[in-house]
Amino acid sequence: MVLSGLGKSLSGAVNRILSRGPIDKQAILELKNEILRALLEADINFNLASQMAENLHQRALTEKPPMGISRKDAMVNIVYEELTSIMGGTAYSLDIQKKRVNILMMIGIQGSGKTTTIGKLAKFLKHDRWNVGLVCTDTWRPGALDQLKQLGDKVGVETFGIPEEKNAVKIASKGIKHLTDAGKNIIIVDTAGRHKEEKDLLKEMVKLDKKVKPDEIILVIDGTLGQSAFNQAKAFAQTTNIGSIIVTKLDGTAKGGGAISAAAATGAPIKFIGLGEDITELEKFDPKGFASRILGLGDITGIIDQVERAQIMPDEDRARAMMKGNVSYNDMLDLFKSMGKFGGIRKLLDKLPGGLSHNVDDNMLATSKESMKDFQNIILSMTNDERDAIIKLNRSRIDRIAMGAGVTSDKVRELVKQKQVSEKWIKQMMKTGKRRGKKGQAGLPFNMMDM
Template identity: 35%
Template sequence: MAFDGLASKLQGVFKKLRGKGKLSEQDIKLAMREVKLALLESDVNYKVVKNFVNNVSEKSLGKEVLESLTPAQQVIKIVNEELQAIMGNEQSKLNFNHNGTTVIMLVGLQGAGKTTIAAKLALHCRKSGKSPLLVACDIYRPAAIKQLEVLGNQINIPVFSLGDKVSPVEIVKGALNEANKNSNNLIIIDTAGRLHIDDELMNELKDIKEISNPNEILMVIDSMIGQESVNIAQTFDENLDVTGFVLTKLDGDTRGGVALSIKEVIGKNIKFVGTGEKVGDLEVFHPDRMASRILGMGDVLSLIEKAQEAIDKDEAEKLSERMLANEFNFEDFKSAMQQMKKIGSFSKILEMIPGFGNSMKELKNINLEDSEKELGKIDAIINSMTLSERRNPKLLIGSASRKNRIARGSGTTIQQVNKLIKDFENMSKLMKQFKGFGKGKFGKKGFFPKLPF
């Protein structure tokens, strides 16, 4: 994940500061030197790093920090605030036309991920009540139109295309008429890119801009490119006056410097980040939350939002009721696992929990890949059970033939099947202690059943 290296180094710096108690000017200077090196190694623009370190140093050397009872915490607070500032401080929202059709134009170099982002953005906006129309204007890249049509079909969002023999300007004209006819109040234009910037590309984009009069011109940037992407963004902004940025591949092995540089250098905000390959892997960019993640403070708000969006509330309540009524079975367990998977992988969830940054994962020797594999094995075991076995787990107790069949069908061992059944039995025993909660002795104020561990 982006910022892993930076997060680890910054957290190491602050750990040293916390261990000192009172801080001297020399302590601050040494810490800021390490911060500077960490930012430069993360490919943050040099001028941005210089201004950032100067601002943090000036504020950290103030009397109220050095004489504070918790000076290290004060320094961390200042770093957090400055990180937010260089990324824009507040979330930058999309500029919707509330009295008509909103047009969003996506621009960028070839390979940045514009086509995928077009579909992700359409899905995101539909959740907010918009009726999107995707427009295929990349007539040069082989299969670009087909890719957008496939993505649109996956999420049930219409795609307007006139093939690759019609000019992008004519395609946009047709899309505007199509949207008006079908009451689509959001048009997302997937424009063509190039391997490098040229006059032909810019002139085509300018023509599309003139005919579509977009509310937003979002530049899609590949985070893997690093600082060169900031220079490219400057050229696009000078020619098109972009309104914001979308960073892709921020979930990959990237240093993340572009996220900390682009607002300061260009003066335009990051609006979204792509965090995975799935169509739903698009996050609104919150500078304060990103700063919190970088400093290992987690991002609980984003985790709650993901859970609220992904988990079916009625289904969750039913599972809870069945659990407390001691009626929970393997069918319910499978349903609960599916609900959790919608939130994301273990690694993505842990990134949002305070204290579980990159350094904490190393400290606790948490093998996230093994954890994901274990969940896959559990899923396979449950799928290999018959419907009656899933609904009545007692059928499996003492039945070697059933367990052997399940192990063979799931590609696991009899020991793994036994462990799942045993764990399920223990969970069921635990649930029995909650069965009377709210009545009888469990209803006494302040009473809580003793847990068997």
């Protein structure tokens, strides 16, 4: 299984933290070394592994656990965050839109799993009600069209190919036209993985790219390659504009962590992983879910949730001041940052106790990311006293701050108003842990859509 190699030794190290006595410097050092060993065993690149172990060490020594969180839980959370980060950080979706015909082109070296993955992806997308069609441009592999057609038939999607044609670009053009006319809104183009010579393969890829103009080029990488996946992915990325990566064959390799971290290190997001030969064995890739599975502890999700919540909540002094209705611009800056981190106000509210995001009218959440950025710049242009809200913002201060932040004075006034609403709202939140009032009333402090 994908998690076998990396999973066992990492979760072993984490389990040892949880079961031992107090966490001191020596324990932190031991953990660092154990984690480094586990990462190297899983074929994670040495520099990446040492960087992660070093970050872990530094953070464990210097970061104060959030309020209400034990040192041990904070350490487990740091391991989780660092692991998530080397696996790519966040989950990404395919760049597909209902209002256009989306063309996805699958590339990768022979045997990496392109054709199999196309079958899996077609099934996945069809299930999501997309109208999918496939094109086989592989004129090199004997039986390539039959293989794709078999998969297409299994899923129930149309497969286009011209058995006697040797020119991949011609097939691609005709196939796209045919499938577009047939009303498909996703066309997946399979390409050859072998050629007379490797440079011919890359040349063909460039030609196809120019003619097909895919909305997303998906690079398929064999997970059993471990960290050497990096060089392969780089070589492709230098020739074509890779939009995403799918790492296959993560079943039955102990090098999965190595391949995933290596692919993530190229900067292209990993969107799916292949976990078997069967057409159903494709999974959306989420670095967070993957990291918590690797750590494999029953209660790890609980710990991470608690830490995430504690990170959003203000510390004790601030909480007390806020309960009296005193919100400073610094508090607002923290909140804006948390929103960025958690991907929007709704997700942030979901993390807080009491299910705060219920009944929040979508209209209430509607202000752009730009406004958020403006508000942050405005606060950063204030003096310390202004940020602490010790000094009232009169007209000349507002004009000065606006100038410093490169926004209009009205924008600054908007923030001042938001602060007043926030004071009311946070007071309620702190008292009850719940938002009171009817849907769409009373108001959230910030009008923000999911970012």
